[in-house]
Amino acid sequence: MATSTKLLISKPVNIWMNDEPMKVEDTQTILQVARNHGIHIPTLCYLDEITPTGSCRICVVEVEGFPRPVPSCSTFVKEGMKIHTNSPKIQAIRKVIVELLVANHEMDCLYCERNGECELQDLAKIYNIRDHRFLGSKRQNPLDQTSMALVRDPNKCILCQRCVKVCDEVQSVHAIDVTKRGFESIVTSAFGKTIHESSCVLCGQCVRVCPTGALKERDVSTEVREAIDDPNTIVTVQVAPSISVTIGEEFGFPIGTDVSGKLVTALKRMGFDAVFDTVFGADLTILEEANELIKRITENKTLPLISTCSPGWIKFMEHEYADLIPYMSTCKSPMSMQGAIIKSYWAKNQQIMPKRIFQVAIMPCMAKKFEADRSELVNDGLPNTDAVLTTRELIRAIKKFGLDLKSLPDSKYDDPLGESTGAGKIFGASGGVMEAALRTAYWLVNKKNLEHLEITQVRGIEGIKRAKIQLTPELTVNCVAASGLKNARIICDEIRAGNPNNYHFIEIMACPGGCINGGGQPRGMDLEVIKQRAQALYKLDEQYTIRLSHENTAVQRLYANFLKTLGSNEAHHLLHTHYYPRSERRH
Amino acid sequence: MPTKISDILSHFTQGNSSELIPILQAVQAEYGFISEESVYEISEYLNIPSSKIYGVATFYAQFRLQPPGRHVINLCTGTACHVKGSEKLIPVFEQELKCKAGETTKDGRFTLNLVACLGACALSPVVNIDSDFYGNLTAGEIKKILRKYK
Numbered sequence: 013m014a015t016s017t018k019l020l021i022s023k024p025v026n027i028w029m030n031d032e033p034m035k036v037e038d039t040q041t042i043l044q045v046a047r048n049h050g051i052h053i054p055t056l057c058y059l060d061e062i063t064p065t066g067s068c069r070i071c072v073v074e075v076e077g078f079p080r081p082v083p084s085c086s087t088f089v090k091e092g093m094k095i096h097t098n099s100p101k102i103q104a105i106r107k108v109i110v111e112l113l114v115a116n117h118e119m120d121c122l123y124c125e126r127n128g129e130c131e132l133q134d135l136a137k138i139y140n141i142r143d144h145r146f147l148g149s150k151r152q153n154p155l156d157q158t159s160m161a162l163v164r165d166p167n168k169c170i171l172c173q174r175c176v177k178v179c180d181e182v183q184s185v186h187a188i189d190v191t192k193r194g195f196e197s198i199v200t201s202a203f204g205k206t207i208h209e210s211s212c213v214l215c216g217q218c219v220r221v222c223p224t225g226a227l228k229e230r231d232v233s234t235e236v237r238e239a240i241d242d243p244n245t246i247v248t249v250q251v252a253p254s255i256s257v258t259i260g261e262e263f264g265f266p267i268g269t270d271v272s273g274k275l276v277t278a279l280k281r282m283g284f285d286a287v288f289d290t291v292f293g294a295d296l297t298i299l300e301e302a303n304e305l306i307k308r309i310t311e312n313k314t315l316p317l318i319s320t321c322s323p324g325w326i327k328f329m330e331h332e333y334a335d336l337i338p339y340m341s342t343c344k345s346p347m348s349m350q351g352a353i354i355k356s357y358w359a360k361n362q363q364i365m366p367k368r369i370f371q372v373a374i375m376p377c378m379a380k381k382f383e384a385d386r387s388e389l390v391n392d393g394l395p396n397t398d399a400v401l402t403t404r405e406l407i408r409a410i411k412k413f414g415l416d417l418k419s420l421p422d423s424k425y426d427d428p429l430g431e432s433t434g435a436g437k438i439f440g441a442s443g444g445v446m447e448a449a450l451r452t453a454y455w456l457v458n459k460k461n462l463e464h465l466e467i468t469q470v471r472g473i474e475g476i477k478r479a480k481i482q483l484t485p486e487l488t489v490n491c492v493a494a495s496g497l498k499n500a501r502i503i504c505d506e507i508r509a510g511n512p513n514n515y516h517f518i519e520i521m522a523c524p525g526g527c528i529n530g531g532g533q534p535r536g537m538d539l540e541v542i543k544q545r546a547q548a549l550y551k552l553d554e555q556y557t558i559r560l561s562h563e564n565t566a567v568q569r570l571y572a573n574f575l576k577t578l579g580s581n582e583a584h585h586l587l588h589t590h591y592y593p594r595s596e597r598r599h
Numbered sequence: 600m601p602t603k604i605s606d607i608l609s610h611f612t613q614g615n616s617s618e619l620i621p622i623l624q625a626v627q628a629e630y631g632f633i634s635e636e637s638v639y640e641i642s643e644y645l646n647i648p649s650s651k652i653y654g655v656a657t658f659y660a661q662f663r664l665q666p667p668g669r670h671v672i673n674l675c676t677g678t679a680c681h682v683k684g685s686e687k688l689i690p691v692f693e694q695e696l697k698c699k700a701g702e703t704t705k706d707g708r709f710t711l712n713l714v715a716c717l718g719a720c721a722l723s724p725v726v727n728i729d730s731d732f733y734g735n736l737t738a739g740e741i742k743k744i745l746r747k748y749k
Contacts, residue, residue: 186648191657202653203635203664 025091030098038091042073042084046097053097054106054138056113056131056223057172058085059537062181065173070109070135073097081105107139114141115148116195117224118167124225129535131223132170153198158208161230161381162216166198169226175199175218182524184498185328187212211331211595215324215497215522216378216402216531229378229532232399233409239370239399240283246364249279249372250288250350250429254440254527255403257548258376262407262534263417267541268548273422278415279374280423286358289425290373291432293350294439294448296570297321298561300587301343301445302452303578305517309487314338316507316515319445321345323383324522324531326591328497333504334593339518342588344396346439347373347380348389350429351396352586357574358429370398374406376440376530379522388589402532431566434465434553441546442495442526443470443477446519450481450489452562457483465559471550473525473543475499478513489516496524601629604640616645619655623662632663668703668710670748672696673727677716685724689713691738695745708748 022039029042029051036045041064046053056068064086072081076094081102089095096102114136121127153166171190176199179185187210188199201210219227239245256272265271272289279287305317320326320341329336344352351373355366373380377400383389384397401409410417424430435451438444447467454462469479470493477493492515494503500520506513523530528545553559561567575583607625611618619641626637633656642649656662674692676685689700692711696704703710719725722734726744733744 180648186650189648189650189654191654193658200650200653202638202649 025089025093027089027091027093027095029095036089038089040089042075042082042087042089042093042095042097043071045089046073046084051097053084054135055085056135056170057174059174059177059221060539062174062177065177068109068113068170068172070106072102072105072109074099074102103139106135107141110135110139111141111145112148113170115144115146116150117170118150118165124168125228125231126225130225149195151195151198156207157230158206159212159214159230159382160385161214161378162207162212162219163228163230164199164207165226165228166200167226168224169199170224171197171199172223173199174221174223175227178217178221182496182498183213183215183217183522184501185211185213185215188218213324213327213331213497213522214379214382214531215328217523219378219531220533220535221537222535229402229405230381231405231408232381233401233405233412236370236372236399236401236409239372244368245370246285246368247283247370247372248286248288248354248358249284249374250290250293250347250354251275251279251374251425252290252347252376252440252527253294253437253444254376254530254533254545254549255374255406257440257545257552258528258533259403259407260417261541263410265418268544270548270552271417273424274417274420276423276425277420278410278413278417281415281420282409282413284372286426286429287423288350288354288429289432290346290350291436291439292429292564292566293346293348293353294436294445295433295561295564295567296349296353296587297343297346297439298435298445298448298452299567299571299578300349300583301341302449302456302561304341304343305449305453305489306456307579309489309516316511316518317341319343319449319517319519320591321439321445322379322520322522322527323377324379325497325500325520327379327382327594328500328522329504330591330594332501333508334591336504336507337591337593339507340591342584342590344389344587344589345380345383346436347375347400348383348396348589349587351389352391353570354429355391355394355396356586357570360574366392366394369394371396372399372401373397374403375400376403376527376533377523378402378531380532391586403530403534404532407534428566428569431564432556433561433564434556434559435561436564437556438549438553440527440549441471442473442521442524443467443493443519444526444549446470446491446493446517448561449517449519450483450491451560453489454483455560455562457487461560466550470519471546473539473546475524476502490514491517491519493519493521495521495526497522499524604637608640608644611644613644614646616647619645619647619652620659623652623656627662630666632666634664665703666707668707670708670729671710671712673712673714673717674700675715675717675719675723675725675727676713677720677723679716679720680724683723688724688726688736688738688741691741695741709745 022037025038053071056070066083066086071084073084074096151167156164240247256270260269260271276287318339351371359366380400384400389396435448470477475496476499479491482488494500525542529542638652698704700713724736725734
């Protein structure tokens, strides 16, 4: 009957679903067949591409001849099956399941961040739950607020295990599991350690899939609001490359629509004093990182060079692969570079005391909140970043501020840290950092630009993308771009095993597909959506007049007037950092 | 000196995750409980994340994650004892020992367990401390009984 092992050889079978005859493959589950035929079966614990746990039972269906309903997510179709997905009996069962889930639930929906966008609430609505038929005990576990980025409220958890599965199967971090038993059951780290004490890398992929309000980011929008309202504080904001192609989804734009101009207007109306584009910081990162790559290759220094833009990846590496620290690029992430430049170069040009500046970053990422808090990302006593808002927090803030993004006019980012290139824009997709860096690396060694700027081998949503890129007749760079920490682990193990593929350059992003699928982005895990967001970034790259980081004139002026040369002492002071081991391997 | 965890592990196949429960049993048999350190060692040996091992160890009632007290109290909450009011005895024990059911007192003197049935229903409500049984237990006797154990 139900099995979670996928059959290797598929054969066609005849089934009936809701009295409709269908010819389907027996490697499909009842749920998959239903979805392919436009039949909706509700789910709470199921996720595409993840081993079904069958823990919520909301997807049960009736199969004629079977003694009891079966979970459609983990039952494969068989020849002759007569399935009923929505019979009165099934509807009644689903209603009871929801009633029982709700019976133990905290039920402070009006005070919950997920109010109006909660999967449990949606089901309660669909199944017309109108009275408290069952009154169960409520759990009283403490809220885990120990982390800078992630907040866990175990009392709102329905034990669907999506977070556990994503942490295991997508990220291989294994920070959490279901522990204890029965009513006491709770998702925690080993020995009930807090998020802060655990090996959680704060990638936020669990937050993206949590059906209720049990997992969320630490919301700092109030702190940002207070800074804006303080007349003595200059509040600057920078917006990460991927935000402009994802945020529109929540305001009724088609997936992948670039809303940069409207976003800038919204931020200005909200009261930010200067609105900058993190793509500028990305261009800066590319110059420093490409320079580091070429130097390491030509001077026979430690290779491969591993990119360090993704703070979830950095934390993962520090926990589990700290022996790879010598390979890591010393470049700060675009966010931290941009912050350091705002509080030095920009402040100087504007004649503002740097300590009056409150630097906010809009990021697709939860781990960026942790990055902002890192003690080494500080220059002259001031943190590079003062507050990080995720895409989701910004969406809420825009709505709260009463702005309708759709009807706003377009505005431009503020100069000079608003000038950007197509190379920096594609940072938002996995492989983008590598592509941008190789464009500039080619220029660094040949003093001329690549004929075809597109390096398509490192594009796409595959978890591991390998490429050999010829920079000169004598120099071919072996590259690999990995996204999702499970794939990162494969590459890290290769490096530990002596780098048999002889990689020179490695890009790693903690989230599958890169920042367009970051832990701070709108919720959901639809592969098609991620593809469309990536395509939007590559399309924008083609539309840019400048598509090479080293041709960003604002970046050129920054070097000419302030940083002097690539890799100068000034650049090192402001734009480079270091890493340290966090603990032995203890997932 | 108890056997080292690595010596216990050497009796099992490295990387064979199906041996997790026998290993946990062996570690507990040797140490009386499963320490945090031993979980990390088992995790390395079997290549199972420590969060998973913690999940298994907390699922089964047989495993202890804290060292047991010098004296183990098993208070029966089975059907017969329940009918005879064992539920009311739990807070008396907890108050007297200043620890919750399932925990060990701060001074390491007692561990308080609730068990489903001791098989001595004729004596209900009944408590068992080490090898002693106290039947027809009343709340008033508890203080006096506990005083016997140092």
